Amino acid sequence: MPSPISPLIIALDYASLDAALCMADRLDPRRCRVKVGKELFTRSGPDILEALHGRGFEVFLDLKFHDIPNTVASAVQAAAEQGVWMVNVHASGGRRMMTAARERLETHNLDTRLIAVTVLTSMERSDLAETGLDIEPMEQVERLAALALASGMDGVVCSARESARIREICGDSFLKVTPGIRPANGEAGDQRRIMTPADAMAAGSTHLVVGRPVTQADDPMAALVAIEQELATRPQGQ
Numbered sequence: 001m002p003s004p005i006s007p008l009i010i011a012l013d014y015a016s017l018d019a020a021l022c023m024a025d026r027l028d029p030r031r032c033r034v035k036v037g038k039e040l041f042t043r044s045g046p047d048i049l050e051a052l053h054g055r056g057f058e059v060f061l062d063l064k065f066h067d068i069p070n071t072v073a074s075a076v077q078a079a080a081e082q083g084v085w086m087v088n089v090h091a092s093g094g095r096r097m098m099t100a101a102r103e104r105l106e107t108h109n110l111d112t113r114l115i116a117v118t119v120l121t122s123m124e125r126s127d128l129a130e131t132g133l134d135i136e137p138m139e140q141v142e143r144l145a146a147l148a149l150a151s152g153m154d155g156v157v158c159s160a161r162e163s164a165r166i167r168e169i170c171g172d173s174f175l176k177v178t179p180g181i182r183p184a185n186g187e188a189g190d191q192r193r194i195m196t197p198a199d200a201m202a203a204g205s206t207h208l209v210v211g212r213p214v215t216q217a218d219d220p221m222a223a224l225v226a227i228e229q230e231l232a233t234r235p236q237g238q
């Protein structure tokens with residue numbers, strides 16, 4: 001199947017396999033990828049991956065592994081062996097954890113994209129301070145993105161506000177997968193470091209993760225099409 005040209009990844013944050021597939025069946029696998037996260041996977045297990053793959057979707061399995069190196073490497077291998085397009089770990093798990101995951105994929109000839117979460121988009125400076133890091137999110141994101149690159153990651157999860165800086169430090173081909181995407185005047189909800197779809201692409205994001213602005217909209221398809229149109233009409237070269 002040809003890879004979709006769209007940078008959109010729709011977060012299927014639903015409580016059941018049926019609800020997630022109901023949304024997936026309204027999406028076109030040539031126009032977006034989909035993300036399966038902790039709630040859906042915990043409820044439905046690998047069946048959801050099989051069902052989405054059967055419908056032609058490339059799947060980002062977002063379980064944000066964070067554990068000792070051997071445990072994370074084994075979990076990443078298990079995800080990749082189920083054919084997912086992308087999987088993630090927490091960069092704060094450190095160099096040895098990330099390197100072990102990368103080596104495990106290479107040993108088994110698995111080409112799943114492996115990316116690392118830097119600082120969650122729901123966190124701002126005061127949240128970081130409570131964890132003992134009295135610095136701006138940008139500073140910690142820069143540090144963890146550089147560590148992720150040095151540890152063999154294909155890219156990072158960050159907010160779009162950090163994409164431009166990460167592009168400078170880590171290059172164009174290093175993936176910048178950015179949640180916290182909100183159309184202008186959209187509800188931030190629990191997100192803190194947000195950006196509009198067009199601004200995020202202009203800032204250098206390579207992929208946009210969009211959940212509630214689509215899944216909680218009165219008309220999810222209309223919300224998705226509006227984002228597609230915003231991206232299609234953004235000035236070229238940005």
Ligand SMILES: O=C(O)c1cc(=O)[nH]c(=O)n1[C@@H]1O[C@H](COP(=O)(O)O)[C@@H](O)[C@H]1O
Pocket residue numbers: 011013037062064088117119120121122157158179180181189191209210211212213
């Ligand atoms: O790894 C992620 O996908 C992720 C990282 C992060 O820092 N922030 C973040 O929101 N996410 C995920 O991205 C999605 C965002 O959903 P909405 O806020 O509903 O658009 C959710 O599924 C989150 O779990």
